[in-house]
Amino acid sequence: MVSTVHSALGFQLKPFTSEDDANLREALKRCSAATYESAAQFRKTGNTEHLPAIVLGIIERYIEPDLRGKLKDADDDLRIIEDLGIDSLTMMEVVILVEDVLQMTINNEELRHLRSVGDVKTFLDCKVRGLPLPQPTKFIPIEQIMTVMPIQPPFLFLGEATVGAHGANAKYKISGQEFFLQGHFKDNPILPASIMLEALGQLAVLFLLEGQVGEAGKVVDPKMIFFTSCEGVRCHRMCRPGDVLNLSIKPKRLKAPLATFEGQIRVGQEKAAIAEEITLTFGFAEAVAQPVPQAEPAAILDAPNKAAVNA
Numbered sequence: 001m002v003s004t005v006h007s008a009l010g011f012q013l014k015p016f017t018s019e020d021d022a023n024l025r026e027a028l029k030r031c032s033a034a035t036y037e038s039a040a041q042f043r044k045t046g047n048t049e050h051l052p053a054i055v056l057g058i059i060e061r062y063i064e065p066d067l068r069g070k071l072k073d074a075d076d077d078l079r080i081i082e083d084l085g086i087d088s089l090t091m092m093e094v095v096i097l098v099e100d101v102l103q104m105t106i107n108n109e110e111l112r113h114l115r116s117v118g119d120v121k122t123f124l125d126c127k128v129r130g131l132p133l134p135q136p137t138k139f140i141p142i143e144q145i146m147t148v149m150p151i152q153p154p155f156l157f158l159g160e161a162t163v164g165a166h167g168a169n170a171k172y173k174i175s176g177q178e179f180f181l182q183g184h185f186k187d188n189p190i191l192p193a194s195i196m197l198e199a200l201g202q203l204a205v206l207f208l209l210e211g212q213v214g215e216a217g218k219v220v221d222p223k224m225i226f227f228t229s230c231e232g233v234r235c236h237r238m239c240r241p242g243d244v245l246n247l248s249i250k251p252k253r254l255k256a257p258l259a260t261f262e263g264q265i266r267v268g269q270e271k272a273a274i275a276e277e278i279t280l281t282f283g284f285a286e287a288v289a290q291p292v293p294q295a296e297p298a299a300i301l302d303a304p305n306k307a308a309v310n311a
Contacts, residue, residue, distance in 0.1 A: 013046045014103070027100050031061045039101050048128055052121050058097050059117065062090050076118025077169050077248065079162075084117075102128070115139055115162060135212055137164040148209050149202070150222040154179055157199035158247070161206055167250035168207040172199055176241030191239040196273045200263035201227055201280070203249045208259060208282055215256075217287050224283030228258065232276025243267045249278070257281050 020043065028036045035057025042050040056071050063071075063084050070078055080086045086094065095106055104127065113136025114120050126133050140161045149156060161170035174191055181189040207213070208220045239245065249263040260279045265272040 016040070016044045024101065027097060028057075031057045035061075042102070046128075048125055051124050051128065054101060055098070055121050055124060056117070058094055058101070059084065059086070059120075061097075062086065062094055071117075076116060076121065077246065078117045079115055080117065080120070081115070098124070104128070113137060119164070135165040137162050138210055140206070140210060145206065148222065149206060150225065151202055151205070155198075156202065157195060157245075158202055158206065161203065163207055163210040165212060167248060168203050168211070170199075170203050170206070170247045172245045172247065174239060174241050174243050174245070181241070189241055191243075191245075193233075193235045193273065196235070196239065196245070196265055197230060197233060197275060197278075199245065199247055200249055200261075200265065200273075200275055201230075201278055203247050203263070204259065204261045204278055204280055207249060207251065207261070208280070213254060213259075214287070215284060218284040219287045221283050221285035224281075224285070226281050228279040228281050230275055230278050233273070235273045236271045237267065239265075239267060239272055245272065252277065257283060 021040065024039055024043065025036060028039060035054060038050040038053035038057065041047065042054060059080075060068050060071050063086060067084055070083060078084060080091065091111070095111060099106055102124070106127070110123070110133065114123055115137050119137050122134055125131075140163060142159055145158055145161060146152065146156065149158075157172050158170045159172050161168060176189060178191075178195075180192065180195070184190060184192050205222075205225050208225060209222055213220055244267065246266045246268075247263070248265075249261045251259065251261050253260040258279055258281055260277050261275075263275040263278055265274075
């Protein structure tokens, strides 16, 4: 029965001996007891449900103590470099320990596009199961957002963003200088709920433009994306100047000419607003062939560091 359950995994499940257990304890001696327990169960059973606890436990071992609280709620949006302070050399230490614990080999090239905790967990899950690796997450700085988006300041409510195969995330800091705050409300500036909904809609637009949406020889036309409807909107807190909005959207249905998303906004760990369905209509334009860029030599994992510098 056990061999049948694990025959589809991307690695060979081996007997977990007392020597293996001793080596695992030694490898994880600076990690939490819960990390060891999850790793031992994974090595014995191959159950991928233990992977998130292993990943978080190993990452926690390498980050500064004052940043470990960020891992408490296992937020998949946490960025490895920007939020957790893990540089390329530390990331290599993390990878070596993960390889040792999971008894698998990870190609350095596969790591270049892993920017968030969620990226790492999804990558390892696919690797262990022997599934195709997901499309890499794109990090999009504000300068690029302004280049591709049909919406522009002062009505653009996205800062930096990431777009992956299963959704998009972005941040927006309420500066207090937004023009509408002069009258919403007098001497009591509060971000309108309609603007929060607008920001989620803009992130959905960015997903259509930068995600893997399209047909052969065609791309989504930025001039053909329009709001259609919204359902199940609820606001949970007031957002004021100084707050940083963490926006996330996930596609529910994508079939031209309609795209429906679910969206959420958080401030820290607090839920600010949700939208069960945001629907946009969109159209396609003919794709324009892009010149192939010349490859340049780069050190291992330099790409994420460059993105962080340019952000």
